Amino acid sequence: MSFAEFLHQVGSMGRFQIIHTMLLTIPIVLMASHNLLQNFTAAIPGHHCQVHIDANNTRYPNATLRLDSQDLLRVAIPMDGNRQPEKCRRFVTTQWQLLDPNVTESNGTQLDTEPCTEGWTYDRSMFTSTIVTEWDLVCNLRKFQQMAQSIYMAGVLLGALVLGGLSDRFGRKAMLIWSFLQMAVMGTCTAFSPSYISYCIFRFLGGMAQSGFGLSIACLIVEWIPTEFRTITIAITGFVYTLGQILLAGLAYGIPDWRWLQLTVSLPFFFFLIYSWWFAESARWLVLAGKADRAVKVLQRVARVNGKREEGEKITTELNLTRLHTQQDAHSSLCLSLCMVNGRFSTSFSYYGLAMDLQNFGISIYLIQLIFGAVDFPAKVVVTISMSYIGRRVTLSAFLLLAGLVIIANIFVPRELQIVRTSLAVIGKGCLSAAFNCVFLFTTELYPTPIRQTGLGFGSTMARVGGIVAPLAKMLDEYFSFLPPVVYGAAPIISGIVATFLPETLNQPLPDTVEEVESRLVCFAELLDHVGGMGRFQIIYAILLAIPVFMMASHNLLQNFTAATSEHHCHVHININNTPYTNLTGKLAAKDLLRVSIPMDSNLQPEKCHRFVTMQWQLLDSNATVTNLTELETEPCADGWVYDKSIFTSTIITEWDLVCDSRKLKQMAQSIYMAGILAGGILFGGLSDRYGRRSLLIWCYLQMAVTGTCTAFSPSFTAYCIFRFLTGMAFSGIVMNGVSLSVEWTPTRTRAVVGTMYGYCYTIGQFILAGVAYAIPNWRWLQLVVSLPYFICFIYSWWFAESARWLVIAGRPDEAVKQLKRVARINRKKEEGDKLNIDVLRSNMQKEIASAKSSHTFIDLVRTPVVRRISFCLCFVWFSTSFAYYGLAMDLQNFGVNIFLIQLVFGAVDFPAKFISVLTISFIGRRFTQALTLILAGLSILANIFVPQDLKTLRTVLAVFGKGCLAASFNCVYLYTSELYPTVIRQTGMGLSNTMARLGSIIAPLVKMLEEYIPFLPLLIYGAAPIISGIAATFLPETLNVPLPETIEEVETRHLRDEEQQMKILLKPTMPDPAKEAS
Known part of the structure; x- marks a missing residue:
């Protein structure tokens, strides 16, 4: 019996589902309030610099009684290109002459101005307080307004990652309750934030909670609602979110203080927390989590609420309820x-x-x-x-x-x-x-x-x-x-x-198959004990593998010495005497010569990157001050630098002048080395699983020796970086293969000790590096000394035995037997070794040998072709919908219309948009609706690029239409996602989808900043993204009138069945009719 049948038995859409859905949708009203709250709490009122005189008969309290406000602002604040008072600058002195009608605007722009050092005056006629007015997030700090929203969205992103996965582990109800509590507490704390930093922290945590209860609500609704009512139920939640946007406009109008507004939209979550204990946990999740008995109790409770007590009492764990319990550990x-x-x-x-x-x-x-x-x-x-x-x-x-x-x-x-x-x-x-x-x-x-x-x-x-x-x-x-x-x-x-x-x-044998990660069966460990456990072979093996580890620290940390930055200053035309520097004359003391050649920095030390254009002999006069010094003309170090070589005689810094404008190349060299280790991890990790640990280890020793030696003879910085990159690759291969060989030949009980020994070898290697670097101050010789020993490691590595575990998995059991017999001989267990043969090996490692014939993987969301395609397409859809949605919804002030009015319009457009989407979702299909809404949204946003700025009404209409399409897209994608993913990974899939959505919402306000460089670029990006995603949505399977899938296999087989049916339809006209042929 499927879950849908169980749900029908206890009342598919009865009183329980109605109450349950109503209580779950109430908090959605305030989701919009938190997502879009910064349109009001971070609104930027009109503002200008605080001035030294007071205004009269104006809303600004700082102009005198002598002039009207317009004239006072004219003499105190310069005008911008729109003939409005500048927001970020003021005149250094009051310019009374500007009251003369003969003075033109061009005259005004030539006057000296300064930043708003004494703060700003804000227009408080609309907002009495916002975070912008409280913490002066204007002018140079204006980007912090956008940053606050991005931080909130980053919290939503993290919440999708963390709370989404936790709900698959601990249940939807538990995470929902926790998220309500977190939202209530963090939202309330936000209202009492003493600083901008604490505000961002609380908003971030509030964003996490928003993601948590949003995901849990969606799953609890979908998993308790039968297929035929799912569309209308999700539509209701969408409408509730729309109501929340309208409610936000009203609340913001009635509460112009940001702290009280924040408090108002946060306190109701304490109420939601109280009644959320009534909710029923998802019976689907309980079954898949191995809690079938609890699932039965929940279903019986639902039956009682729906007036179907007798049907509920017939449900027991024996009635194939556990049929759903497949793949619960797949992820x-x-x-x-x-x-x-x-x-x-x-x-x-x-x-x-x-x-x-x-x-x-x-x-x-x-x-x-x-x-x-x-x-x-x-x-x-x-x-x-x-x-x-x-x-x-x-x-x-x-x-x-x-x-x-x-x-x-x-x-x-x-x-x-x-x-x-x-x-x-x-x-x-x-x-x-x-x-x-x-x-x-x-x-x-x-x-x-x-x-x-x-x-x-x-x-x-x-x-x-x-x-x-x-x-x-x-x-x-x-x-x-x-x-x-x-x-x-x-x-x-x-x-x-x-x-x-x-x-x-702890105390677990090493697993040999993927299945054994769960079952932890003992197989190879018994054979290893049979041939000596931790015997002489293992000790010699561990010691030989440990020797190269001494030099690993030398290569990882080598640039602390080979790229040390010595004290330096510009090369000058005269020489210093009696100092480590060799290029100044003996006429004056070194200090005096530097004083007349090199300017001093703020710490009264010679500048590292500039010198005087001409020798400033007058600075030897004791009356010359530091103030005079800063006024003298300087130039970059055109003739190179002089380095202090008292500690390091040569480094890559001194050899290639990686200082001043080139100083970032020092960090780049280390990053390139680390990039080599990254590439080595990717390349050698896969190759060693294919060709063996021993072969790759030998190769990596050789590569480390050769490329490390070549590094010491690098003729240029580019060559140095290339050789360091290859050295990093070899380093990665040595670490991975050395660790694998050691672990796979070491018994469980001594593995921790052997691993710690390698750790100590690395530690000692750091001591060695310090001593060697002290004795060898030249970087080339130092590089050579730490590289040559790997030739010795390359020579003795031919003695190593290949991992017998890997040989068995690779389908080479005869070689594995030979290696085990060799180990037995060295460990003085020759008799036990002689008893080993391929049959004994196969009988002990049947599952390991069988596993070699099958593929293994980790990630269920991309493991199978259909689910993989679903995941990729949905990631595009979620990202683009959220990206474009918040690109429009968080930019209300730029429409040139009353901010409250535009908020109401943006909220109101959702009603027809979501109503139409419900109709198309229900009668045409999810795929068509998703693709259409995204493409229309993108086109309307792109169209706004070609509409002149002065046609505000037309621009607003297009933006409202685009926003409505995106709201309909959101309405569809929530339902679509929950229907596409099977129960076993539904919450994880929704977490991934929400992660992409939050990534889009984080990037959206940042993309808006691009208009400072190219005005049309943000709209181009906001419009292109949903169009591309709309095309991607056409590759998703249709879910109209299809039951929720329970397992990954069900999704895959359903797709195959759909393809077979389509093929039959395509072939039907060409098939001969036997009856007609007979006639």
Whole structure:
């Protein structure tokens, strides 16, 4: 019996469904209020600079009693191109002569002006208070208005990712209740925000909650409503959202203070929280979550409410209710991969954010390198104990959270407290090092043998993305000094939370098939114990694999030394005597010569990037002041630079002058190296699953030795970057293949110890790097010294044994037997090894051998062709609908019409739009409606490009029509998405769709800024996106009058059945009629 039949049995559209739907739709009224609230709470009133005189008979309280307001503004504020008072500048002094009628506008524009240093005067006739007037988000700060909305939409984006997935795990009802509470609390806190920053934080959290209850409401409605009533029910929710827009206009008109308006639209969520406990959990979800008994109770409750008690009592768990329980764990591997990717990215990102910034700690670079290395010892002792006795999951999560917290704590420590700042950074680095130790082991234990290397490559890919982004993120301190530590700290905190969703692997055998990730069956582990467990072979093997790890830190952190930036200043025409600099004369002291040649910066140190055009001998006069100095003519360093070579005799900075305008190339070189590691993770991860771990490891040793040596002889910066890129690729291959070989030959009980040993080798490598770099101050020799040892590793690597696990999975059991016998001999278990043969191996590893014949994958949303096509098309549709919708809906002030009126019009147009969409959805189909509304919306937006600005009515009509089409598109896509995805991944699919929608809404206000450069560009983008998506929507399957699918297979088979029916229709006219032929 299908779920639809169960629903019909207990009352398909009875009293329960009506009450349930009504209560769920009430909160939707206020969804518009939060999504579009900033049209009013962040409205920009008319404003001009505060002036020194007071206005009379005007709404501005700062002009005198002598003149009328127009004349006073004329003498105090310059006029813009529209002959309106400038918003961001005022005259330096009051220009009374402008009252003379003979003075023209051109005369006025030549007068000295200045920014609004004393603040602004706002027109409060419409809004008594907005966040713009409260925090002066105008002129240079005007972009913060758009940023606030983007931050809110970013919260909605994150909510779709986080709460969408959580509802698939914990249930729709639980997440709905939580989201109501979060919205109520965060919305209320927003109204009491003491600053712009806290406002954005609360809005972000409110956005998360909005996404959470929006998704849960959609699922609870759809999963309790029968197919024939689904369209009208979703239409009702759309109309309710439309009412919310109209309600918002009324509320905003009646409440002109932004804090009271924010409070008014937030407090009702406390009421929604109270009655939400009455809601029934989705019975579909309960079945798929393995809670069939609870599903029966819920269905019986629905039957009682619908007056069908007797029918409800007949339902039991034995009545094939569990038939729906298929594929409930199909997306568990997706969660696993996403969690591990998050952890690998954040660990690498923050680790290199700290480790590649040694020069900024104000301490000897060698000392800090030693300290950073030394902290790994206690960190890795603790992580080993924790992994062995507490577990991998808790360990990884705890170290990531602690690392993030100490990095963020450094933001609040003054820069002069260098010891405290360094101590916190060292603790953070130690925690990240411990997290690295844990995540490497954890990853190998979580992934099964057929895809272990691919999984490691995937994880390594994201780790390297983190490594690439880390030095680039450091550049942000040129704009906000606190931003890099915030980013570096937030990433591991988020990943630490995400890591709690990973399964525990403590004392679990290594899985050999995808199915074994769930079942954890013991197969190969028994064979490994049979030939010696952790014997002499494993010890020698681990030691030989560990030796190259010593040099890995040298390559990862090498640019701390080879690309160190020495003190420098412009090359001048005379030489300094008795100093490390060799190019000045001995006539004057070095200090005096620099004074007459190089200007001083704000710290009274020689400028690094400019010099005086001519020698300023007068500056030797003690009466010359710093003020005089700043007025002298300077020029860039046309003749190059002089470097302090007392610490480094040569670096890539001094050799290729990567300073001043070229200083970003230093960071680029490290990012290119990390990009090589990224490429290596992608390339070598897949190749080693195909050609074996040993073969790829040998190749990577050779590549590391050759390209590392070539780097030392680079003739140019471009060649240097190319060789470093190839070195990074080799590094990635060594790490992945070395870890896989070690883990796959090591028993479960000693795996943590061996993994920790490799961690210590990396730690010691950091000590080695500090010592070698101190002894070899020339970057080329240093590069050569850390690269040549890999030739030795290449030579002895031929002794390594290929992974027997991989050989079995690759369909080469005879070679696996040979390797196991070899291991047995070395471990002095020759008799046990002689008993092994292919038959014994096959009997112990039947599932592993069978798994080699089938493909494996993680992501259910793109695993099968039909669902994959659905996912891609819906991503386009959701993104474009939201992108264009908010591009119009968040720009009300630019229509030149009363903002309240345009809000009412924008809300009112939804009624006919959604009514028409309901008709077309119900009688024509979802696909046609979706494509048509998107294409019409795009065309109407594009048409506005060709309408002159002075035809405001026509422009507004086109915009309103486009907005109505987009509202109808939203109405359709919510229903369409829930019908296209099967129950097992419906919430995840909707989470993905909403993620794309929120991405569109985040980008929409940012795209609006492009009009400062090309006025028509925003409209072009807003219009093109829905047209493209409308075309993509035509590739979606139709769902009119089709029951909700329960499983992925059902979606796939339904598509095949539809294709077969279409083929029959196409072939029918050409088929001969047997009856006619007989006659």
